[in-house]
Amino acid sequence: MKKNIQERIIQLxxxxxxxxxxxxxxEPQLDFPQDPKFGDLSTNxxxxxxxxxxKPPRDIAIKLMVNxxxxxxxxxxxxxxxxxxxxxxxxxxxxxxxxxxxxxxKDILTREKEALxxxxxxxxxxxxxxxxxxxxxxxxxxxxxxAAVGDALASILEFLGFKVKREYYLNDEGNQINIxxxxxxxxxxxxxxxxxxxxxxxxxGEYIYDIAKEAKQKGIKVDDLGHFAADYILGIIKRExxxxxxxxxxxxxxxxxxxxxxxxxAFDYLKKKGFLYDSDxxxxxxxxxxxxxxxxxxxxxxxxxxxxxxxxxYHDDKYKRGFEWLINIWGPDHHGYIxxxxxxxxxxxxxxxxxxxxxxxLATIFRDGKPVQMSTRRGEFITLRxxxxxxxxxxxxxxxxxxxxxxxLDFDLDIAKExxxxxxxxxxxxxxxxxxSILRNSIVKLGxxxxxxxxxxxxxxxxxxxxxxxxxxxxxxxxxxDPYMLTVYLQELSESFHKFYDLCRVLSxxxxxxxxxxxxxxxxxxxxxxxxxxxxxxxxxxM
RNA sequence: GCGCCCAUAGCUCAACUGGAUAGAGCAUCAGCCUACGAAGCUGGUUGUUGCAGGUCCGACUCCUGCUGGGCGCACCA
Numbered sequence: 168m169k170k171n172i173q174e175r176i177i178q179l180x181x182x183x184x185x186x187x188x189x190x191x192x193x194e195p196q197l198d199f200p201q202d203p204k205f206g207d208l209s210t211n212x213x214x215x216x217x218x219x220x221x222k223p224p225r226d227i228a229i230k231l232m233v234n235x236x237x238x239x240x241x242x243x244x245x246x247x248x249x250x251x252x253x254x255x256x257x258x259x260x261x262x263x264x265x266x267x268x269x270x271x272x273k274d275i276l277t278r279e280k281e282a283l284x285x286x287x288x289x290x291x292x293x294x295x296x297x298x299x300x301x302x303x304x305x306x307x308x309x310x311x312x313x314a315a316v317g318d319a320l321a322s323i324l325e326f327l328g329f330k331v332k333r334e335y336y337l338n339d340e341g342n343q344i345n346i347x348x349x350x351x352x353x354x355x356x357x358x359x360x361x362x363x364x365x366x367x368x369x370x371x372g373e374y375i376y377d378i379a380k381e382a383k384q385k386g387i388k389v390d391d392l393g394h395f396a397a398d399y400i401l402g403i404i405k406r407e408x409x410x411x412x413x414x415x416x417x418x419x420x421x422x423x424x425x426x427x428x429x430x431x432x433a434f435d436y437l438k439k440k441g442f443l444y445d446s447d448x449x450x451x452x453x454x455x456x457x458x459x460x461x462x463x464x465x466x467x468x469x470x471x472x473x474x475x476x477x478x479x480x481y482h483d484d485k486y487k488r489g490f491e492w493l494i495n496i497w498g499p500d501h502h503g504y505i506x507x508x509x510x511x512x513x514x515x516x517x518x519x520x521x522x523x524x525x526x527x528x529l530a531t532i533f534r535d536g537k538p539v540q541m542s543t544r545r546g547e548f549i550t551l552r553x554x555x556x557x558x559x560x561x562x563x564x565x566x567x568x569x570x571x572x573x574x575x576l577d578f579d580l581d582i583a584k585e586x587x588x589x590x591x592x593x594x595x596x597x598x599x600x601x602x603x604s605i606l607r608n609s610i611v612k613l614g615x616x617x618x619x620x621x622x623x624x625x626x627x628x629x630x631x632x633x634x635x636x637x638x639x640x641x642x643x644x645x646x647x648x649d650p651y652m653l654t655v656y657l658q659e660l661s662e663s664f665h666k667f668y669d670l671c672r673v674l675s676x677x678x679x680x681x682x683x684x685x686x687x688x689x690x691x692x693x694x695x696x697x698x699x700x701x702x703x704x705x706x707x708x709x710m
Numbered sequence: 711g712c713g714c715c716c717a718u719a720g721c722u723c724a725a726c727u728g729g730a731u732a733g734a735g736c737a738u739c740a741g742c743c744u745a746c747g748a749a750g751c752u753g754g755u756u757g758u759u760g761c762a763g764g765u766c767c768g769a770c771u772c773c774u775g776c777u778g779g780g781c782g783c784a785c786c787a
């Protein structure tokens with residue numbers, strides 16, 4: 168795998184720093200400046216060294232630039248960097264040569280997706296657990312967003328060389344299953360003509376009637392109603408996820424975990440280490456020894472377990488299955504739970520930072536300009552299914568990721584289903600379809616022998632540069648653990664393409680130029696397709 | 711009372727995790743198809759970044775305090 172230009176320049180900067188007297192412990196940062204007049208790549212290292220070297224940033228930058236210029240040859244970068252300049256307060260800006268741009272485009276055309284891949288994961292095993300909704304009803308919009316984010320993040324990590332598994336933790340026992348069973352039982356009685364009182368905290372949704380009918384038909388015993396209903400609902404959830412394009416590698420049953428004895432084993436270990444103690448007739452986990460502000464009950468005084476008990480064993484088991492990095496994707500109502508779970512990881516002697524917990528903020532659904540209130544128990548909430556039916560998979564997925572994951576999201580159903588330019592997904596898909604259309608219409612064949620150096624227009628060079636940012640963007644997605652940046656990037660890339668399209672005619676009488684431009688748009692197509700694939704959004708050839 | 715998140719243009723959000731003149735979309739107005747898809751492109755208007763201090767060469771970003779909003783603080787899951 169070829170080292171990308173960024174890594175090579177960073178290496179060059181490091182090398183060039185060697186002439187300085189100590190004082191640099193920082194890894195040089197190299198960014199793509201937002202404004203092209205600040206070069207193609209830029210580092211702020213001189214400013215950051217200013218303090219420890221006790222010199223003005225510009226003086227350092229100039230000295231460093233001289234070193235860089237003389238080191239460049241040895242790094243084989245002479246042909247690729249057109250110019251290095253010190254600008255502004257002490258930024259060192261790199262201007263890439265056309266030769267480099269053409270070679271990079273050529274690389275994308277020959278190796279396609281592989282040219283975009285950077286192996287950052289090195290085969291590290293990652294478990295992403297997400298959605299994990301209780302099987303008591305259809306998936307909500309909150310789950311939908313978690314599903315979109317988790318699935319895309321998993322795809323991105325896979326692309327970056329991580330070995331990723333997607334897992335769904337199934338809460339198939341406990342109090343909510345009991346209530347589910349009793350809800351079903353009552354509805355069965357009601358259907359049989361009995362007068363019933365239906366408690367407020369029972370599941371109110373219409374679907375309970377369907378389950379009740381089926382349970383009656385199959386003659387399910389009263390004691391089994393809870394699990395029967397849970398299985399039935401799990402079937403619904405699986406179909407919803409399937410239609411949303413989200414596939415899990417494994418479904419981890421809490422019930423089976425309980426029966427496996429793994430919880431007891433985990434407790435034995437913690438007891439031995441002194442992290443469990445009895446008090447008030449209950450068993451407590453000493454999470455305050457770690458990062459929690461309060462110890463937590465794991466076995467209640469009535470002998471039953473709290474939710475934390477299986478969760479401790481579950482996460483222990485994740486590591487025991489060989490995963491080195493755990494990513495949990497949760498809703499905001501669980502953020503108070505982070506410290507106690509991380510504490511349990513630490514109690515087993517593991518690094519709590521190897522467990523990343525991402526809080527996906529809620530999406531507020533707007534219909535007719537008004538927010539729709541949500542209540543699971545009353546059965547009044549917008550489901551993933553409704554969103555899918557109304558706006559479609561592509562718009563839904565893209566929309567959910569079009570904001571930073573940690574930010575609230577306003578999801579206006581009326582706008583999303585309009586399928587107008589207001590929805591950014593069409594802007595990106597349109598660029599993709601437009602490219603296909605041009606390729607279809609062209610008499611000249613797309614070939615490998617195009618002379619790319621004919622691409623000289625400002626828009627053409629800008630477009631190639633934009634293509635080169637793809638792996639940098641994925642890098643940001645990795646460090647922020649958020650696919651959001653990719654949605655932004657695809658919009659920017661599409662914008663660069665549409666601008667190019669408007670100013671540079673692809674198909675013309677000039678056969679050589681036509682070939683070169685076909686090659687360019689093919690490069691754009693490859694990158695947009697790769698990006699949409701990672702997001703789980705389709706890439707239509709016609710719209 | 712304690713903890714977490716948020717506050718940026720009329721609205722929805724950015725600002726690449728501390729960088730260069732705080733930018734997009736929507737809305738609105740004016741242009742661009744006898745050439746590859748007008749679901750596109752070009753141009754015009756919009757700011758005391760909630761308030762007050764502090765750190766820094768540099769602050770929307772970090773720290774402290776305040777104001778206003780969301781969420782969480784279970785022997786629930």
